[in-house]
Amino acid sequence: MASITADQKTTKKVAGKDSAGAWWIVQAITGLLLILLLGLHMIAHHFVVEGGLRNFEEVIDYVSNPVIFVLEVLFLIVVTPHAMLGLQSIVMDLGPGESAARTITWVFRILTIVILAYGIWLAVALQNL
Amino acid sequence: MMAEQQVQFKVLRYKQGQASPTFQTFNLTVNEDTTVLVALQDIRRDQDPTLILRHSCHHASCGTCGMKINGQEQLSCVVKALDLGTQTVMVEPLDNLPLISDLVVDMNGFYDRYTTPEMMYLRESEFLTEADLPEGIEKWLRFENCVECGCCVSACPIAGSDAEYLGPAALAAAWRVVAEPRESNPQEALEWVDNEHGCWRCHAAFECSEVCPSDVDPAGAIMSLRGELTRRKFRRLFGRR
Amino acid sequence: MQEAGSMPDTVRPKRPLKSWFDVRHRKVGTWAFALNRLTGIGLSLYLIIHLVILSLLLQGEQGWNDFVTLVKSPFFLTLDVILLFGFLFHGLNGVRVGLVGMGIGVDNQRTLFWVLMAVGIVLLLAGAWLIFTL
Numbered sequence: 001m002a003s004i005t006a007d008q009k010t011t012k013k014v015a016g017k018d019s020a021g022a023w024w025i026v027q028a029i030t031g032l033l034l035i036l037l038l039g040l041h042m043i044a045h046h047f048v049v050e051g052g053l054r055n056f057e058e059v060i061d062y063v064s065n066p067v068i069f070v071l072e073v074l075f076l077i078v079v080t081p082h083a084m085l086g087l088q089s090i091v092m093d094l095g096p097g098e099s100a101a102r103t104i105t106w107v108f109r110i111l112t113i114v115i116l117a118y119g120i121w122l123a124v125a126l127q128n129l
Numbered sequence: 130m131m132a133e134q135q136v137q138f139k140v141l142r143y144k145q146g147q148a149s150p151t152f153q154t155f156n157l158t159v160n161e162d163t164t165v166l167v168a169l170q171d172i173r174r175d176q177d178p179t180l181i182l183r184h185s186c187h188h189a190s191c192g193t194c195g196m197k198i199n200g201q202e203q204l205s206c207v208v209k210a211l212d213l214g215t216q217t218v219m220v221e222p223l224d225n226l227p228l229i230s231d232l233v234v235d236m237n238g239f240y241d242r243y244t245t246p247e248m249m250y251l252r253e254s255e256f257l258t259e260a261d262l263p264e265g266i267e268k269w270l271r272f273e274n275c276v277e278c279g280c281c282v283s284a285c286p287i288a289g290s291d292a293e294y295l296g297p298a299a300l301a302a303a304w305r306v307v308a309e310p311r312e313s314n315p316q317e318a319l320e321w322v323d324n325e326h327g328c329w330r331c332h333a334a335f336e337c338s339e340v341c342p343s344d345v346d347p348a349g350a351i352m353s354l355r356g357e358l359t360r361r362k363f364r365r366l367f368g369r370r
Numbered sequence: 371m372q373e374a375g376s377m378p379d380t381v382r383p384k385r386p387l388k389s390w391f392d393v394r395h396r397k398v399g400t401w402a403f404a405l406n407r408l409t410g411i412g413l414s415l416y417l418i419i420h421l422v423i424l425s426l427l428l429q430g431e432q433g434w435n436d437f438v439t440l441v442k443s444p445f446f447l448t449l450d451v452i453l454l455f456g457f458l459f460h461g462l463n464g465v466r467v468g469l470v471g472m473g474i475g476v477d478n479q480r481t482l483f484w485v486l487m488a489v490g491i492v493l494l495l496a497g498a499w500l501i502f503t504l
Contacts, residue, residue, distance in 0.1 A: 018323075018324040020329040021323055021328075021358050028471065031464045035461050047504070049504070051442070052442065053438050055438055083413065083414040086410045086414065087410075093291050093330070094291060095291035095294065095384075119421055125428060129427070129428070150382070200394060224389075226379070227382075284396075286390050286404075287389075288389075289384060333467045334399045335479065348476075349476050352471065355471055355473055
């Protein structure tokens with residue numbers, strides 16, 4: 001049965017495909033990884049030590065373990081994009097126009113890089129303490 | 130004679146030129162069969178003829194009388210005032226659609242968006258095979274569930290912040306094209322929804338499906354679109370087309 | 371014919387915060403959306419605060435140990451439990467959003483939500499107990 005709308009097509013406003021779906025999948029995958037990584041992070045830092053939190057010496061000793069260092073950096077690399085993509089999504093929910101959307105995307109990309117850079121620098125700096 | 134009761138109807142009023150909408154309270158005697166729509170018509174006839182509202186079929190078939198009743202989107206023609214269980218019944222127009230006056234909203238943008246994909250208004254029969262066909266009829270035809278009432282758009286938290294969002298009704302229509310393309314090309318519908326303000330804008334609140342009076346399940350349709358698009362993206366990523 | 375969605379509502383301009391967070395008369399899916407959004411914002415802020423606090427370590431032993439003493443107080447331990455709730459809710463509801471958002475388990479999404487919340491409550495209680503007793 002032919003479509004009723006064939007003759008009555010209104011002006012099509014076809015936005016077409018963009019990368020939103022791909023980024024959502026990234027969000028979902030980082031989220032899934034975080035369940036593991038954050039779980040490990042929480043347990044390691046808050047639930048296994050007597051007293052809950054480590055004092056200065058205990059922290060430095062703990063993070064100088066290369067496995068821990070790698071896990072913490074991995075955690076940072078996964079959580080930072082997830083957080084920034086999430087916040088960006090909230091801003092995009094406000095329906096900004098195309099050019100505003102491009103600016104917003106760049107702001108959050110820069111924020112991601114800044115936070116990652118600081119976090120990794122800090123992790124390295126703690127190795128040298 | 131049916132038991133009657135006094136009910137207060139607190140109705141949103143707005144006329145062009147007013148600074149902002151206000152509420153007006155009407156007292157009405159209703160019985161257990163009085164629907165909110167009939168109550169509003171009675172108010173209009175006997176108390177305030179300037180109250181404007183839309184209605185047509187009076188049996189949940191046309192989608193014209195969608196409004197918010199005690200904060201929830203419903204078709205007023207099938208909501209009985211006394212079934213609500215409140216002394217005061219709050220009546221407001223649908224959200225997220227431009228307000229023209231009182232309970233009437235501008236549906237143009239809604240309809241425009243809805244007809245952008247090549248929407249089929251008819252779909253293959255889902256009737257039981259046991260249902261006998263009358264003589265001379267080859268097969269059953271069914272109209273789409275969606276009655277274009279706009280309740281889903283009103284209930285959607287994202288339609289409330291993003292004017293660009295395609296919205297549950299249009300997305301559900303796009304899914305129908307993909308699920309049952311017949312002679313049309315579903316690729317066009319998929320591309321239409323595969324963007325920042327299309328199916329990926331949804332955050333799984335599912336309120337649209339909760340309020341839909343017509344079993345469309347727009348949230349399910351949106352997730353089906355996303356499932357289909359996710360599968361295609363992964364297939365493309367791994368080389369298979 | 372005007373373009374879809376191009377007519378602005380001058381009478382009732384969009385109010386995003388109300389639209390996202392006024393969950394009266396709404397069902398559990400919308401509550402989950404609102405809480406996911408709130409916890410997401412909270413956790414993002416926490417991420418930044420946490421990184422800033424970790425830089426205390428660079429200032430030496432005294433600064434860090436004083437900080438640890440402070441956050442072992444009941445007030446801060448309570449904040450820790452709230453934080454844990456935030457992680458658990460966001461992560462577990464996130465599982466639902468992730469699955470359903472790819473078209474998986476859509477027909478059972480309400481049940482999925484409550485099952486995940488049940489897991490969350492168990493983990494929250496266990497975590498809260500540990501936070502206060504360790």
